Amino acid sequence: MNVKKGLMMKHPTIGAVLFDLDGVLANTAEYHYRAWKRLADEEGLRFTRSDNERLRGVSRRESLRRLLSGKLVSEAKAQEMMDRKNSYYREFIRGISTDDLLPGVQELLRECRQQGLKIAVVSASRNAQEVVERLDLMKHIDALADGHSVVHHKPAPDLFLHAAHLLNTPQENCLVVEDASAGIDAARAAGAWTVGIGPIRRVGRADAIFPDLSKVRLADILNGVRRRALWLIEERTFESETQHHKETIFNIGNGYLGTRGTFEEGHPDQHQATLVHGIFDDVPLALSELVNAPDWLCLEVWAGEERFAMDSSDIREYYRRLDLRAAVLERRVRWLLSSGESLELLFERWASLADPHQMIVRLRIRSI
Ligand code: B16
Numbered sequence: 001m002n003v004k005k006g007l008m009m010k011h012p013t014i015g016a017v018l019f020d021l022d023g024v025l026a027n028t029a030e031y032h033y034r035a036w037k038r039l040a041d042e043e044g045l046r047f048t049r050s051d052n053e054r055l056r057g058v059s060r061r062e063s064l065r066r067l068l069s070g071k072l073v074s075e076a077k078a079q080e081m082m083d084r085k086n087s088y089y090r091e092f093i094r095g096i097s098t099d100d101l102l103p104g105v106q107e108l109l110r111e112c113r114q115q116g117l118k119i120a121v122v123s124a125s126r127n128a129q130e131v132v133e134r135l136d137l138m139k140h141i142d143a144l145a146d147g148h149s150v151v152h153h154k155p156a157p158d159l160f161l162h163a164a165h166l167l168n169t170p171q172e173n174c175l176v177v178e179d180a181s182a183g184i185d186a187a188r189a190a191g192a193w194t195v196g197i198g199p200i201r202r203v204g205r206a207d208a209i210f211p212d213l214s215k216v217r218l219a220d221i222l223n224g225v226r227r228r229a230l231w232l233i234e235e236r237t238f239e240s241e242t243q244h245h246k247e248t249i250f251n252i253g254n255g256y257l258g259t260r261g262t263f264e265e266g267h268p269d270q271h272q273a274t275l276v277h278g279i280f281d282d283v284p285l286a287l288s289e290l291v292n293a294p295d296w297l298c299l300e301v302w303a304g305e306e307r308f309a310m311d312s313s314d315i316r317e318y319y320r321r322l323d324l325r326a327a328v329l330e331r332r333v334r335w336l337l338s339s340g341e342s343l344e345l346l347f348e349r350w351a352s353l354a355d356p357h358q359m360i361v362r363l364r365i366r367s368i
């Protein structure tokens, strides 16, 4: 449904499903854990199953960094440890077959095919190709994106963007099935729909969540995502002339404080306003109105000598959405600097319900 030109409540059209491998299609996440555990025991490092949750979905090097939790080792030692863990992991995968596919996977793949959806396996693992072959999955998929495909790994969006490109499907028409928190973040950053497999504490940011795939049909997944879409208002193109109207739509508040959806860095003609419930400006001969509280948003972003601004910077990608369920306003922008480098800016804003006196802005900046 079009609410206003350039502003939509989404009705997702899914053209492709991007399956994570370890922990979604096969129980190889368990083998990663056992391999790291063996290494940790040999090195006298404390490592439990609950510590392992932080390693899910992230690259081998990042996994080692998290395992070491601050302990410094030389590059040669780090390399040796990663190689050792990988050799243990490879001992496990040598014996896998189609019997190691997780319950429900074959049926779901078949349904995706029958519905004409494209299918990719998207894994941070450099062993993914071998695992996919041993699981006899090659004939079911159209593309494989793995640990060799990109430089930046999950939670960076690159691997999913790469897979969407391989499938020739826009990322907003892709649905990612993931078991890792880093994977959900990566898929969301890519602009794809997300299905989380596992406990809420791990995959709670996904659009739809299931404990496992054993009884999940494709219709359950698509219905879950459609229900979720009803909570989202999004804007994919930036139009300066409609911003004033959209400031009202992208307002956030908690019943005590409220702030219009203006930009943190400012914008010509924007009407910044933060209103406090019950505090009025009582002007004689005029209407009583809520008083405008000081501007708490103002946030200047500089890269060297260049200042970020929607009206004057070279903006290559723009996406804004109000998530009415989580009550979070997000804006993602790719800013091309005059040096040719690109920065991704991810703004998030919300009003606390726990403490009604607090409103929060978080800005994450990444070189891409
Ligand atoms: P490798 P996924 C990820 O695979 C695993 O979840 C993670 O535990 C592992 O560290 C990573 O692959 C790299 O794997 O050491 O074999 O290159 O979940 O993205 O399919």
Ligand code: MG
Residues within 6 Å of the ligand: 020, 021, 022, 023, 024, 029, 056, 057, 178, 179, 180, 183
């Ligand atoms: Mg995984």
